[in-house]
Each structure stands twice: as C-alpha cells, then as structure tokens.
Amino acid sequence: MKNKPMIVATGRAEKRERRDGNEIRLTTFIPIKIRRRGGRAVVVRPAVAEVAARSKAAVHDQPLLVALSRAFYWQQLLDDGVVGSGSEIAQREGLHQSTVNELLRLTLLEPDIVKAIYAGQQPRCMSLLWFQRNPLPVDWTAQREVVVRFDA
DSSP: OOOOOOOOOOSSOEEEEOTTSOEEEEOOOOOOEEEEETTEEEEEOOOHHHHHHHHSOOOOOHHHHHHHHHHHHHHHHHHHTSSSSHHHHHHHHTOOHHHHHHHHGGGGSOHHHHHHHHHTOSOTTOOHHHHHHSOOOSSHHHHHHHHHHHHO
C-alpha cells in the first residue's frame, strides 16, 4: 500500500528527498486559511488587500538578467587581469566587440537598480533593448531619475 501525501500546515517550505539522495524543495502556496468552527474545518479566503499585495509579484526579465550577469562576469575577468579588453572577451565568446562593450555598460548601473532587476522589481518598460538603444548616465543620481521616469 502506497502512502498518500499529506497536507501539513507548517507555514514553511517542506523538504523531500529523492531515492538517489539529492534533496529537492517542494513548495506550494495557496492563499487560504483553514479554521475549525463547531468541529468542522472551514476554508477562510484571505482579505482583498492581502491578495492585492501578492498580485505585485516579481517579474524577471530573463534577457536582462542574463546580460547583467554576463556583464558582471566579464567585468570581473577584466578586473582580475584574465583578459585585457572587451575585444579579447568578444573573441573568446564569439561575439562582436560592440555587443560586449554594450553589455559592459550595465556594470555602471547603480547598485539599487541592479538589486531591483535581480529581484524582478524593475519597471515594466526597463529591458535589455532599452539599455541597448539609450545612453546610460554614469551618475547614479541621474540613473535614479531615469528609472523614476519609467513609472511616470
């Protein structure tokens, strides 16, 4: 007889193990509460405000995340002296020099903007294509002003 999976209300992620020893994490979130009332279990729906707060979920822009990660990796290669220039990176990666130099500009972003991108909380209009087609101010204050204009 097979064991049926049980629902356990722990409020945290549950860990399960596969037979090969690798650990996986299985998390399912359902926004309800189960209460006992008069000996019966009753499902209570969450408040409207609580649902609205969850609806602003993180939206990760995959191409922008990949470009940002590559840019910081390449910048680390330059800082460590592994490569001498963006042209050398382009040759090693099989890319055009302008592509590498375009992406390296992303390393000049203000740290709070980088954190927002990695968290998926950047403005919807902010994309890799925008960074490729528009000049990026070097000054972090000016960058913040550009980001504020995205939401306007």
